[in-house]
Amino acid sequence: MTALSLPSRRRFVHGLAAGGALAALGGWRSALASPPPPQELRGTEFHLDIGETPVNFTGAARIATTVNGQLPAPLLRWREGDTVTLHVTNRLREQTSIHWHGILLPTGMDGVPGMSFPGIDPGQTFTYRFDVRQSGTYWYHSHSGFQEQTGLYGAIVIDPRRRDPIAADRDYTVLLSDWTDEDPMRVFNKLKVMPAYYNRIQPTVQSLAADAREQGWRGALAERLMWEQMRMDPTDLADVSGATYTYLTNGATPAGNWTGLFKPGERVRLRFINGSAMTYFDVRIPGLKMTVVAADGQDVRPVEIEEFRIGVAETYDVIVEPREDRAYTIFSQAMDRSGYARATLAPRTGMQADVPALDPVQRLGMMDMGMAHGTGAEHGAPGKDAAHGAAGEATSHGAMPGMEHADVHGAGADQGGMVEVRHPYPAERGVGNAMLPDVVSTRLDDPGVGLRDNGRRVLTYADLRSVREPDDNRPPSREIELHLTGNMERYMWSFNGVKFSDARPIVLRYGERVRFVLVNDTMMTHPIHLHGLWSDLESPDGAFQVRKHTISLNPAQRISYRVSADARGNWAYHCHLLYHMEAGMFRAVVVE
Amino acid sequence: MKPLESRHIPLVACAIAIALTGPASWAQPSAADHAGMDHGAMNHAAPPAPAPPEHAGMDHGPADPDGSSAAPPIGSLPASDGAGERGYDSYGIHPHMMDNAPTWQVLFDKFGASHNRDGHNALEWDGRFWFGTATDRLLLKSEGERESGGGSDGKVEAFWSHAVSPFWDLQLGARRDIGAGPKRNWAAIGIEGVLPYDIELQATAYAGPSGRSALALKAEYDLLLTQRLILTPELEASLYGKDDPDRGVGAGLSAGSFSLRLRYEVTREFAPYVGVSFERKFGQTAGYAADAGESRSQAAVMAGVRFWF
Numbered sequence: 001m002t003a004l005s006l007p008s009r010r011r012f013v014h015g016l017a018a019g020g021a022l023a024a025l026g027g028w029r030s031a032l033a034s035p036p037p038p039q040e041l042r043g044t045e046f047h048l049d050i051g052e053t054p055v056n057f058t059g060a061a062r063i064a065t066t067v068n069g070q071l072p073a074p075l076l077r078w079r080e081g082d083t084v085t086l087h088v089t090n091r092l093r094e095q096t097s098i099h100w101h102g103i104l105l106p107t108g109m110d111g112v113p114g115m116s117f118p119g120i121d122p123g124q125t126f127t128y129r130f131d132v133r134q135s136g137t138y139w140y141h142s143h144s145g146f147q148e149q150t151g152l153y154g155a156i157v158i159d160p161r162r163r164d165p166i167a168a169d170r171d172y173t174v175l176l177s178d179w180t181d182e183d184p185m186r187v188f189n190k191l192k193v194m195p196a197y198y199n200r201i202q203p204t205v206q207s208l209a210a211d212a213r214e215q216g217w218r219g220a221l222a223e224r225l226m227w228e229q230m231r232m233d234p235t236d237l238a239d240v241s242g243a244t245y246t247y248l249t250n251g252a253t254p255a256g257n258w259t260g261l262f263k264p265g266e267r268v269r270l271r272f273i274n275g276s277a278m279t280y281f282d283v284r285i286p287g288l289k290m291t292v293v294a295a296d297g298q299d300v301r302p303v304e305i306e307e308f309r310i311g312v313a314e315t316y317d318v319i320v321e322p323r324e325d326r327a328y329t330i331f332s333q334a335m336d337r338s339g340y341a342r343a344t345l346a347p348r349t350g351m352q353a354d355v356p357a358l359d360p361v362q363r364l365g366m367m368d369m370g371m372a373h374g375t376g377a378e379h380g381a382p383g384k385d386a387a388h389g390a391a392g393e394a395t396s397h398g399a400m401p402g403m404e405h406a407d408v409h410g411a412g413a414d415q416g417g418m419v420e421v422r423h424p425y426p427a428e429r430g431v432g433n434a435m436l437p438d439v440v441s442t443r444l445d446d447p448g449v450g451l452r453d454n455g456r457r458v459l460t461y462a463d464l465r466s467v468r469e470p471d472d473n474r475p476p477s478r479e480i481e482l483h484l485t486g487n488m489e490r491y492m493w494s495f496n497g498v499k500f501s502d503a504r505p506i507v508l509r510y511g512e513r514v515r516f517v518l519v520n521d522t523m524m525t526h527p528i529h530l531h532g533l534w535s536d537l538e539s540p541d542g543a544f545q546v547r548k549h550t551i552s553l554n555p556a557q558r559i560s561y562r563v564s565a566d567a568r569g570n571w572a573y574h575c576h577l578l579y580h581m582e583a584g585m586f587r588a589v590v591v592e
Numbered sequence: 593m594k595p596l597e598s599r600h601i602p603l604v605a606c607a608i609a610i611a612l613t614g615p616a617s618w619a620q621p622s623a624a625d626h627a628g629m630d631h632g633a634m635n636h637a638a639p640p641a642p643a644p645p646e647h648a649g650m651d652h653g654p655a656d657p658d659g660s661s662a663a664p665p666i667g668s669l670p671a672s673d674g675a676g677e678r679g680y681d682s683y684g685i686h687p688h689m690m691d692n693a694p695t696w697q698v699l700f701d702k703f704g705a706s707h708n709r710d711g712h713n714a715l716e717w718d719g720r721f722w723f724g725t726a727t728d729r730l731l732l733k734s735e736g737e738r739e740s741g742g743g744s745d746g747k748v749e750a751f752w753s754h755a756v757s758p759f760w761d762l763q764l765g766a767r768r769d770i771g772a773g774p775k776r777n778w779a780a781i782g783i784e785g786v787l788p789y790d791i792e793l794q795a796t797a798y799a800g801p802s803g804r805s806a807l808a809l810k811a812e813y814d815l816l817l818t819q820r821l822i823l824t825p826e827l828e829a830s831l832y833g834k835d836d837p838d839r840g841v842g843a844g845l846s847a848g849s850f851s852l853r854l855r856y857e858v859t860r861e862f863a864p865y866v867g868v869s870f871e872r873k874f875g876q877t878a879g880y881a882a883d884a885g886e887s888r889s890q891a892a893v894m895a896g897v898r899f900w901f
Contacts, residue, residue, distance in 0.1 A: 114686040144688070188690070190860075192726065193697045193900070197860055204816040228789045231759060425673060431727055434758040442666075475664055480674035487758045489786065490726040496673055499691045505683055507676030514674075517666055542663035560666050570683055584691030590676065590683050 015057045015179075015246040015253020039074040044082050048073070048098070050120075050142075050152065051091035057246045057253055060181050064151035065092065065142065071251045072175050072275065073140065073154025080135040080161040086128040090120040098128070099143040099531070099572075100156065101313060102297055102549035105130040107569025110531055112143045115570050115588060119144060135160035136297025137173070137271040137315045146184030146277075148578055153177060153275035158297070165467075166293045168269035168319060172260040176272065176310065176332050176341050178245040178279040188579050191239055192491045198241040201336065201361050202233065232435070232523060234363040235336075236488060237449065239524075239579060240278045242339030247279065249330065249343035257352060258343040264325050268345065269293075271317050274310040277578035280335035280525060280552075282309050282451060285328050285345065286356055290318040292459055296548040299467040308459035309335070309448060311527035311552035313576040316459075320345070327351040335450055335525070337361045362450045364523055370421070370437020370556030415462070416442035416540025421519055421558065425483060427497030428521065433485035435521050437556040442540040448525060448554045461537065461559075464546040470536055472564040473544055476515035479560075480506060484553060484575070484585070486522040491583060493575065499584025506573065506589045508565035515542075517560045520553040526580065527552045530589065532571040536562040550576060565591045696723040697900055702853075704896015706737070706869070710887070713740040716894060727755040731763065736771060744771035749780060749796075760785035767798055773839035776800055782808075790814070805833030820857040826850070835876055840884065842876020855898050863898040 053066040067073030078084050090096045097119050099111040109130045113119030120126045135158040142152035155173040180187060190197045203224060211220035227234050252258035262268050270290075274281060284290075284307040291302045294317035302319075310316055310332075322328055327346035334340060337358045344352050418439045423429065428436065445462035446452070486493045495503070508514055516535070518528060528535075529550040538560045539545045553559050568591045575585035680687060702718040718735040731753040736746015751765030760783055767778040782796030791813050798806040812826040829848045832841045841847075853867035871890045873881050878888040 114688040119688075189695045192695045194860060200819050202816055202819060204818050206818050225789065231786050231788060231790055431755040431758055476669060479666070479669045479671040481671050482673065487726075489759060490755065492726045500689045501687055501691050504675040504677075504679050505685065506674035508674075515666070515669060517671070538663070538666075542666050544663075558666075570685055582690040584689060586689060586691075588680065588683070588685050589674075 014255045015248075016059060017253070017255040017257075039068065039070055040077055041074045042077040044078075044084050046076060046084070046086045048086060048088045049091055050088065050096050050098075053151075055151070057179050057248070058181055062181050065096075065147045066151050067154060070154075071151040072177065073152060075155045075157065075173055076140065078132050078156065078158045080132055080158055082132050083129065084132055087125050088120060088128065089125040090122050093122055095119045095121055095144055096147060096152075097142055097144045098140050098152075100128075100138065100140050101529070102138040102315070103130075103156070104133050104532070104534075104567065107532060107567065107571065110569075110571065112531065112572045115572050132158055134158060134297060135164075136294055136299070137273060137317050138297050139175070139273045139275055139313075139315065141275060143572070146188070146578065146582075148275075149178075149180065149184040149187075149277040151179075155271070155273050155275075157271060165299065166269065166317070166319070167267065169266035170260070170262055170268045171271070172268065173250070173271045173273060174260075174330060174343065175250050176274050176276060176279075176281050176283075177248045177251075178240070178276040178334075179248055180240070180244045180246075182244055184277070184578075187240060187244065188582060191579055195239070195488050195491045196233065196236070198239065198243045199233070199235060199336075200241065200243050200338065201235045201237075203227070203235060203363075230369075231489070232369070233488070234365075235361065236364070236523060237336035237361070237525075238279065238334060238338065239577070241336050242334060245279065245334070245339060247281075247332065247334060247339050247341035249332065249341045252343065254340060254342035254355070259349060259351075260343070260345050261349065262322055262345055262347060264323050264347060266321070268320050268322065269317060270320060270330075271315065272308075272310055273315045274312050276312050278312065280309060280311055280527075281332040281341065282307060282335060282359075283330070283332045284308075284456065285320060285330050286353070287324075287326075287328050288320045288322055288345075290320055292463070293317050293319055295464050295546060296550060298547045300546060301465045301467060303459065303463045304457070305459040305463070306456040307451065307454075309451060309552075311525070311550060311576070313527050313529055313550040314548075314552065327353040329353045329355050331356055333358050337450070359450065359454065362452065364449055364555060367441060367446070368449055368523055368555035369435070370440050370521075414539070414541055415445060418442075419558065423483065423521070424481070425496040425498075427494075428483055428485055430497045431490070432487050432492040432494050432499065433483075433497045433521055434487040434489060435523060437521060440519055440556045440558040441554070442558050444537075444540060444545075444559075446554060446557075461546070461552075462539075464537075464548075466544075466546045469544060470534070470547060470564070472513060472566065473536075474513045476513050476562050478512075479515045479517050481517040481519065482587075484518060484520045484522055484526050484528070486524065486580070486585070488522075488524075491579075493580040493583040493585035495585060495587055500586040500588075501584065503587055505570070506587055508563070508589060508591045510565055510568055510591050512565050514563050514565065515560055516563055517558065518551070518553055519558045520555055523555040525552060525554055526585070527576040528574070529576045530563065530571065530573045532567050532569070533563050533565065533589075533591070536564075538562060567591060692725060694724050696721070699898075699900040701898055702735070702865075702894075702896055703899065704865070704894055706892040706894035708890050708892035710890070714738060714892075716896065717746075722753070724753070729753040729761075731765070738771075746770045751780065751782070753784070757785075759787075763796065767796075769839065776804065776836070776839065778804070778806065787811075803834065804836065807831040822855050822857065822863070824853045824855065826853070832877075837880060840877065840880040842874075842878075842880060844875045846875065846877035847871060847873050851894075853894070853898075861900050865894075865896055865898055867894045868892070869894060 048067050052063045053069050055064040064071050097111045097113050107116045109128050110116045138156040141148045155175050250258040291304050330343040332341040421440045423436050445460045447458040447460050451458045482495045485497045527550050534547050537546045571589045573587045573589045574581045698721045700719040706714050714737040716737045720733045722729045722731045731751040733749045738744040747769050749767040751763040753761045753763045756762045763782040765780045767780045769776040778798035778800040780798050784794045794810045796808045809829045815823045831845050834843045849871040851869035853865045855863040855865035857863040869892050873888045
């Protein structure tokens with residue numbers, strides 16, 4: 001049993017300076033030395049050995065699952081138009097697999113055991129071979145058990161065949177991830193036994209008193225009672241937190257401080273990848289504006305921002321142009337503010353800049369629970385007055401933009417708004433779903449809980465516009481409506497209230513263009529990933545906006561995207577939060 | 593604190609019924625359920641004629657700044673859950689998911705000693721073991737006390753616990769009384785779950801040979817003072833259908849208790865506690881107690897550890 005006692009807490013948060021794969025480091029290095037950059041492999045033929053490697057991130061020796069002894073796995077550099085061959089050898093005692101996240105390929109090369117191939121047994125070598133038909137920033141990871149949590153993830157950069165329109169003097173991948181010293185199976189079981197196990201920001205009498213100082217006892221108490229009446233927790237921002245996680249940048253702990261070098265005046269391209277099992281990060285580089293130039297590997301119209309949230313499995317390419325001869329901190333705080341990953345951009349090795357304090361925790365609000373307030377709807381529930389009182393308090397704080405003036409019935413066609421939502425599936429009212437929002441937001445310009453009104457220019461999906469329109473940009477001919485459902489109390493996660501084992505595959509006809517409409521019934525943020533086919537995100541009025549492979553939904557949000565069924569076979573479709581996926585928030589999509 | 597009286601039982605039952613009816617929702621069924629999309633369209637819509645596929649990813653040409661030309665509004669197209677007619681087998685899909693994986697827990701809510709007003713010491717326990725999935729579990733429970741003088745009282749129960757709503761389990765099983773007096777056996781049916789306002793409730797009805805019946809109720813609430821310091825008020829009541837002088841229980845409301853425990857979570861799994869409890873016997877049960885030279889009400893202090901693994 002890992003005791004989460006206080007003395008070890010600092011080490012979890014900051015990690016060891018020299019933490020990482022010991023084999024790669026050849027022993028301990030002095031404090032503030034960065035581990036070597038992940039090995040880069042180039043070409044068309046690759047040998048990847050999956051094995052176990054001793055690591056030490058927190059002072060406790062552990063075994064990680066690695067590729068060629070590296071954590072993260074080596075950066076794979078491909079070229080658009082090439083055919084790549086990857087020999088993957090399993091040196092573990094259990095089955096393994098590699099999934100090439102966001103890559104278009106034949107279904108048999110997609111690497112999901114039981115879905116598109118049998119998996120790679122111990123001692124076996126599986127050869128993946130496919131044409132590279134795209135360019136940009138992607139990643140790869142295990143799709144077997146919890147190997148993704150124990151280190152099996154790495155970056156893929158595909159250089160375009162023609163000159164890259166995004167010119168940069170330097171080019172770094174910045175792979176964010178979450179490390180735990182615990183056995184992931186233990187983590188999963190703890191969540192099932194006590195879903196709030198890792199939540200150390202739960203509402204308490206102490207926090208109630210703090211709220212009361214801000215908004216008065218009446219309002220604070222009303223808000224508290226409203227949540228308790230619903231049996232919901234406004235602090236359920238992350239199922240697994242810094243109570244067990246150490247957050248890594250390119251495999252380095254915050255104390256280890258991965259550093260990317262630049263010369264003042266250079267254009268630096270940072271390819272952010274969130275290879276976490278469970279952690280959303282809010283990323284900023286104090287002192288630098290970032291220009292987002294690509295999302296999920298796809299070029300977008302440049303947009304200048306100061307901060308962005310990166311959902312699990314998403315990628316964002318940004319350009320920064322540091323002009324001063326000083327260091328800058330790449331600060332990636334976990335969405336629940338329980339810790340952060342940290343790295344540095346510096347003109348010389350060893351330089352470092354201030355590390356900002358974690359932002360205060362922002363709790364879930366009215367917008368996140370899909371609650372219509374001020375609409376005259378009478379609920380007759382004892383919590384009604386409390387609910388409305390709290391709503392007044394919350395909006396007076398300006399914590400929820402778009403809510404105060406949102407008109408539930410007159411949602412703007414272009415920006416979206418709050419719309420009433422039906423819950424058509426019987427199992428949504430079953431054991432596996434604890435929430436049925438009345439109204440959901442269709443807005444793409446809400447940065448989500450924790451980033452609202454923080455005084456910084458924060459990227460939202462509304463800012464993302466693909467440079468190129470999809471070749472197949474026909475309007476969709478039908479809709480598949482899926483509700484993201486869950487019951488935190490029992491740690492159940494599913495689509496439409498039906499977990500993977502109990503569901504049937506979603507069937508698409510080859511060549512058709514379908515609109516997926518996702519409604520997030522839950523109070524958590526979920527990154528939804530469709531293998532093999534692009535997800536062409538639509539604006540709230542249903543027009544094509546940006547092409548992605550992973551789409552994140554805020555609590556009580558509705559989002560739609562188009563899918564061209566242009567690749568036959570079986571494809572995985574799931575929430576990319578690892579423990580949600582394993583709990584059953586997963587479907588098979590069959591293109592036939 | 594007034595002890596729970598029998599006239600409150602219908603209220604509790606009513607609350608249970610409300611709690612069992614479904615997920616937390618403020619949805620006015622009339623408003624939310626008939627707005628929006630067409631009900632009939634949710635079934636399997638005929639897929640449209642296939643169009644020639646194109647290679648995604650090989651994009652050319654600038655995006656239309658206003659999005660694509662025709663954008664049918666969301667909700668205007670035939671809609672379904674997308675599920676085909678056939679299952680995984682017919683597509684060669686073999687789930688490797690852990691969505692049916694069982695787990696287990698041993699939890700002792702109370703494990704410690706008490707010292708009452710009359711100067712008697714006792715060991716107390718209230719523990720459970722469960723094994724199973726999110727929806728179906730084997731549940732073993734035991735609670736009781738053993739006094740330093742040798743007297744003891746307690747019960748052991750075994751249930752199949754089945755989820756019937758997001759926050760409620762229906763429990764079917766059996767109970768055996770242990771400790772002083774004849775060992776009574778009971779068939780048991782109960783519910784356990786979370787009421788609005790995060791109040792945990794267990795209500796179990798029992799039936800035994802010779803027409804015996806009983807009802808046990810327990811409600812508790814965890815008040816987090818800080819992230820680690822937790823105050824738990826707990827109310828318990830037991831009712832019996834007929835007198836059982838051999839075990840010192842009388843018909844009707846037999847006993848009620850209220851306790852307050854303050855625990856400190858050194859870890860989630862290990863939390864020492866201190867507390868106080870007040871118990872009162874009613875009706876014939878109080879009579880039997882008086883006959884045995886015991887007082888009808890009792891107060892005690894307790895200390896112990898709450899732990900699980």
